[in-house]
Amino acid sequence: MRTAIQIQRSxxxxxxxxxxxxxxxxxxxxYLWALLEPLGHILVIVAVFGAMGRNSMPGIExxxxxxTGLFPFFFFKYVxxxxxxxxxxxxxxxxxxxxxxxxxxxxxxxxxxxxxxxxFVVYLIGLATFGxxxxxxxxxxxxxxxxxxxxxxxxxxIVSGVVCGIFPxxxxxxxxxxxxxxxxxxxxxxxxxxxxxxxxxxxWNPILHALELARKNYFPSFEHSGASWLFLVxxxxxxxxxxxxxxxITRFKLLES
Numbered sequence: 001m002r003t004a005i006q007i008q009r010s011x012x013x014x015x016x017x018x019x020x021x022x023x024x025x026x027x028x029x030x031y032l033w034a035l036l037e038p039l040g041h042i043l044v045i046v047a048v049f050g051a052m053g054r055n056s057m058p059g060i061e062x063x064x065x066x067x068t069g070l071f072p073f074f075f076f077k078y079v080x081x082x083x084x085x086x087x088x089x090x091x092x093x094x095x096x097x098x099x100x101x102x103x104x105x106x107x108x109x110x111x112x113x114x115x116x117x118x119x120f121v122v123y124l125i126g127l128a129t130f131g132x133x134x135x136x137x138x139x140x141x142x143x144x145x146x147x148x149x150x151x152x153x154x155x156x157x158i159v160s161g162v163v164c165g166i167f168p169x170x171x172x173x174x175x176x177x178x179x180x181x182x183x184x185x186x187x188x189x190x191x192x193x194x195x196x197x198x199x200x201x202x203x204w205n206p207i208l209h210a211l212e213l214a215r216k217n218y219f220p221s222f223e224h225s226g227a228s229w230l231f232l233v234x235x236x237x238x239x240x241x242x243x244x245x246x247x248x249i250t251r252f253k254l255l256e257s
Contacts, residue, residue: 046066
C-alpha cells in the first residue's frame with residue numbers, strides 16, 4: 001500500500017509529463033522553442049541599448065547581464081500565468097479521487113524551473129564559447145536569490161491558480177500586470193540608473209530585489225542600490241503562506257466549481 005506522499009508524487013509526476021508534452025508538442029521546433037524565445041528578447045534588447053550607447057557597464061558583459069535577469073523573470077512570469085490556467089485546463093481530471101487542484105500547479109512550477117535551469121546553463125555555455133567569463137563571483141548567494149524567487153513565484157502561482165479557478169475571468173488581468181513588471185523588475189537596466197527619488201517605489205517589487213541581489217553576487221563590480229535579503233525572504237515566505245492558506249480554505253470550492 002502506497003503512502004499519501006507517494007501517491008501525490010506520482011500524480012505530480014504524471015501532470016509534469018503531460019505538461020511537458022502539451023507545452024512543446026504543438027510546436028514544430030518542439031523543445032528548441034524554449035531556447036529560441038529568450039534569444040529573440042536578448043537580441044532586441046542588446047540591439048536597442050547598443051544603438052543608444054547604454055549597454056556598457058564596467059566589468060560586466062551586457063549579454064550576460066541580460067541573461068541573469070531575463071531567464072529568472074521569464075521563470076516567474078510563466079509560473080504565474082500557467083498556474084492561473086491549471087485548475088480550469090484540468091478540471092475533468094479532478095473527478096479522480098487522488099487528483100488535487102494543487103498538483104498541477106506544482107507540476108507546472110517544476111516544469112518552468114527545469115526550463116529555466118536548462119536554458120540558463122545553455123546560454124552561459126554559449127557565452128563562454130565567445131570567451132566571456134560566466135562563472136558567478138559568489139555562486140551560493142546567487143543560488144539563494146534565485147531559490148527565493150522560485151518560492152515567491154510558487155506562492156503567487158498558487159494564489160493565481162486558486163483565484164482564477166474560482167473566477168476564470170480574472171485571468172485576463174494578468175497580462176496587463178505582466179507587461180509593466182517586465183520594465184520595472186530590472187531585467188535590462190540596474191536600479192542604480194533610476195533616479196533616487198523613484199527607487200523607493202521600485203523597491204516594493206520582490207522580483208527586482210531577487211535580480212539585484214543575484215547580480216550583486218554574480219558581478220563583483222555591480223553597483224548595489226538598496227535591495228534587501230530580508231525583504232526578499234519575507235516576500236517569498238508571505239506569498240507562499242498566503243497561497244497555501246488560500247488553497248486550504250477554498251479547496252472544496254475549487255472542486256465544486
